[in-house]
Amino acid sequence: SGYEVRKNYLLAEHVFYLPVDTPANAKKFVHLINPEVSIFTKYDYWYHYFKELNKQNIPLFVISAIFRENYSVFKWYGGVERQVLSFITKIFLQDEESKSLLQRIGITEVVVAGDTRFDRVVENAAKPKVIPEVQAFCADSNVFIAGSTWAQDEKHIAQLLNQYPDWKFIIAPHEISESRIKSLTELISEALKFSDIVVLNSSPNLSPQTSDLKKFSDKQVLIIDNMGMLSSLYQYGHIAYIGGGFGVGIHNTLEAATFGLPVIFGPNYYKFREARELINEEAAFSIKDQDELKDIMSRLQDTIFRVHSGQTAKKYVQDHTGATEIIFQHIYKR
Template structure:
């Protein structure tokens, strides 16, 4: 199995290198790792107390950020090393002030893992949510480095719990402790003989609360909303946009609409605006007068979505017709009802929000229309769902403190 794993990693790296000739993100993945060991050696002094945090991408980083920042606050003399697998994390957060060092993680080859550990010599290692790298974990265990994973969630269909999953189960044995999101994860890990497990919840609740309390005032959006009912569609993909735009084109109510697509390149923004039959404006290009008069505001930049929700009445979260929905909690923390497509079952918070009446999922346009009409016409129902959203986030906060209280520093 190790041979197959090694071959698969090498094949992945080869394919990424080929893709780098025509794919910008693949190119960033390759170029960003050039000379990484030399850069590590130049940056890190051997006597430093290094605490290593690893994240796959930007989403996982934001999830782990409360733990990183709380750790740094409690232990200011330690040096935080933050590594990323994906360009979506590194390129956005390479200048993150909460870490002393930020690097790409070299591919998971045995030689790379050994060399990385020789240079970094971490006193502790933290993996955020879903990062299981065989050689790195093996090297950490071999060197008796306390190693943790947090905000993770396990499902019965994962390889760890299959009769042929011994190789993957061995990776789990490298962790000193596993901090998980739900009781099902605890039970699954217990079923394969792991008792070093604690149910702490999801650190994203701490993060979205921090974001909400520090959210930016957006004068243009404030002028656009003008106290009206505002539907905010965040992190949308083409299928989401098709349904939302159909609704806004057909409906006669006085909703205002904000569309913040997942991709904001010029072609995609133009594709969205070409289908809108109501008065629309682009966020970065409109005058105050144009924004005040518009019915639809199209966000054509990044970095404002989490602050948009404060101006909303109802939220729609994209991704539910693809690989999975995006961040529902950023909207929920502002006390908004949350709507999303059918692909949400891998997300514990989405299931929880539906169960308590804070969220609704839909399968087709007809169902979406009924949901939006109901929320518009029934303010009591809308307010109830919004209150359930906010109370849920408030109730679930505190995972970061629970994790750090369990760790022997």
């Protein structure tokens, strides 16, 4: 969860779950914290918290917000959602379409700033965490990195292993429960788990000669069975696959794109604007079955095409940065 990733974040005095959104909890929590400013992001709209913040005249901002015409807030039955929006001091939006939709229902305290995720992934890419064990595994090979995968994604990826024996594959499943890792290792029995590398690499009985990259050179697949590594893993890749496209929707494509990797994902991507735009620029590719995955992998064996596609993805991310500065200036000058 987000909590597990951020619970030790150094710039925060406290990291905790927000208590359940009830009138009593909201009143007690806001009184206890007594913030000068409150900031929520994207899809976090909490009726009682927002009402209490508004009641106590505490400025409330929502950042990276996005709205679509089919959202219930724009329907006849969306009165409660519209009231929630009325509690907000200012909404920072991702696009002009959202601004037009909100203006139609009388919400005018809005600014089109963009999506702060772009700033975040660029910042992460500028100083990625070095992971020696992954470096050792990758060595000088081309590397296919599959992030936030689900079972259906993994079944397709497994079919590539024999076809591309000179490529290394790193798979970071969306869930790392014992049952998920077990099913993945059963699917790809020859895979190495990251936790096994760490244990082996830290053994006091190993000499420097046995703990170098040769130890991993005969393995083709590495399974990442811990949290918080994915955004740094992409620095070692040449092609990225983003999971979720055969389920409820794809996960974060920007983390891979910012490292200059062409991105592949399944068919359920339409609600993600960046995915649509990356596809239009041939920086990302959607597949609906195994044959299409094999086709795009074949195309991406052309180094010139692969590098151009990846650099196009990187430029797309860089061209959409700046939201954080816009938001900061508005809040700071209020």
